[in-house]
Amino acid sequence: TFGNIAYDQFPQAISNVCPTVLFVLFCFPWSAFFSHILHLVFQVVSFAPFTLFPTPVPKAVFSQALAVQTHYNTLVDKISQDADFLQEALASTIAVDDFTARLFKIHQQILKEGRSQSIVLGLNRSDYMLDQRENDTPSLKQIEINTIAASFGGLSSRTPDVHRHILKMAGKLEESERILDNNPAAGLARAIAKAWELYGSEKAVVAFFVEDVQRNIFDQRFVEYELWKRNIHVIRLRFEDVFKAGSLDQDKRLFVDGKEVAVVYFRNGYMPDNYTSEQSWDARLLMERSRAVKCPDISTHLAGTKKVQQVLARPGVLERFFPDQPQAVQQIRATFAGLYTLDMGPEGDKTVSMALAAPERFVLKPQREGGGNNIYGSEICQVLEEVKESTERTAYILMDKIHPTPVRNYLMRQGSPLKISNCLSELGVFGAYVRQGKDMVTNECVGHLLRTKSSEHSDGGVAAGVAVLDNPLLF
Numbered sequence: 001t002f003g004n005i006a007y008d009q010f011p012q013a014i015s016n017v018c019p020t021v022l023f024v025l026f027c028f029p030w031s032a033f034f035s036h037i038l039h040l041v042f043q044v045v046s047f048a049p050f051t052l053f054p055t056p057v058p059k060a061v062f063s064q065a066l067a068v069q070t071h072y073n074t075l076v077d078k079i080s081q082d083a084d085f086l087q088e089a090l091a092s093t094i095a096v097d098d099f100t101a102r103l104f105k106i107h108q109q110i111l112k113e114g115r116s117q118s119i120v121l122g123l124n125r126s127d128y129m130l131d132q133r134e135n136d137t138p139s140l141k142q143i144e145i146n147t148i149a150a151s152f153g154g155l156s157s158r159t160p161d162v163h164r165h166i167l168k169m170a171g172k173l174e175e176s177e178r179i180l181d182n183n184p185a186a187g188l189a190r191a192i193a194k195a196w197e198l199y200g201s202e203k204a205v206v207a208f209f210v211e212d213v214q215r216n217i218f219d220q221r222f223v224e225y226e227l228w229k230r231n232i233h234v235i236r237l238r239f240e241d242v243f244k245a246g247s248l249d250q251d252k253r254l255f256v257d258g259k260e261v262a263v264v265y266f267r268n269g270y271m272p273d274n275y276t277s278e279q280s281w282d283a284r285l286l287m288e289r290s291r292a293v294k295c296p297d298i299s300t301h302l303a304g305t306k307k308v309q310q311v312l313a314r315p316g317v318l319e320r321f322f323p324d325q326p327q328a329v330q331q332i333r334a335t336f337a338g339l340y341t342l343d344m345g346p347e348g349d350k351t352v353s354m355a356l357a358a359p360e361r362f363v364l365k366p367q368r369e370g371g372g373n374n375i376y377g378s379e380i381c382q383v384l385e386e387v388k389e390s391t392e393r394t395a396y397i398l399m400d401k402i403h404p405t406p407v408r409n410y411l412m413r414q415g416s417p418l419k420i421s422n423c424l425s426e427l428g429v430f431g432a433y434v435r436q437g438k439d440m441v442t443n444e445c446v447g448h449l450l451r452t453k454s455s456e457h458s459d460g461g462v463a464a465g466v467a468v469l470d471n472p473l474l475f
């Protein structure tokens, strides 16, 4: 390392040069300087952020979250098949939200043409926080369910070993042994593999549909490698690949660059910004129309919108999907926070007044995925004052704010100073299912994800640069 070489290792001639020049040449920390510049310019890989220690989570709520997951899988799947419900639930939203409206248009076109594939693959993640009111026991409340690009199943398959190791080093052997095994990557891949097998063509590939700039590639790779282990060929596709080299044959088989695609696993396409041109929308439509198994298909994507989440909380709606299963209804409903409509009319007006009177009690949510889109506190008033008299307000829903108890921990993130923070955690549970026609072939809960962020941030996940990966330590 250039900057650390001592003067006396250099010939006398050099030490006769002006001391300032020598100082700059040899004492300035050039190596650190260049490595910093190189790092800024060429940074390709950095470690995934994580908490130094696992976070305590009560056993009862953890088990509750795992137990309800297969019902959530069924619910999402049933919603996706109920065109009338989706139409009715989303009517007010698509009138004002262009992105949801475009997705809905594709959904309608597919219904008109008839679905070309009866195999459905669903990989989702239902996210919760623990609501702790005064001395009550904490209660599990759903934040949202992600039915598209539900991430971090790959990395969370590796984090248990990180915390086991740290706890051992800290002399906490007993705690280290209590870190749960977790392998969502294997479970997600198992469902993808099942869909691929049912598709029934050995040479067809599984395509991971990804962004142009892939910041979370390693999370995806862990799922990918599970598929390669089963001798399933995986490719990665971007919008451009599909619109430039994708086509359907006369049986609507999807071919990209001459390869037949059995399964398209969407890890992109959930945000308006992902669709940079009309060609992106054409590519999405092409994939949806194809015989490839889509994960998710367009209807399942729509089933994960915030508006659907709010409509599900209305009295009687869950019963529509589980007419003979009061137990499932009860288990799902127990996880609902208060959710309120902003549709035009007296009920929506009441929601507006309630939010304006006590904004700190609520979260205002637009129909967006990817994290960091929610509105809190005085900003709720600003937004609602602007839109309250117009249909624009129907682009949002209002939800009760959840109050988890902060826990102190260190958030380990590249470039961030090490400091103890008050932290809040969010527990996610991964669901995976495959249906063929009317037959539910598999329906599983395949693992969990604990994410933790500083309580300074009201919103945002790992991908948004706010939360970090964690593990539950059950008590």
Ligand code: GSH
Residues within 6 Å of the ligand: 146, 148, 149, 150, 151, 152, 211, 216, 219, 220, 267, 268, 270, 369, 370, 371, 451, 460, 461, 462, 463, 464, 467
């Ligand atoms: N495109 C990236 C990937 O596929 O890994 C990110 C996808 C993404 O942001 N997914 C959201 C998520 O699971 C759901 S739409 N976020 C969790 C988080 O960022 O903490």
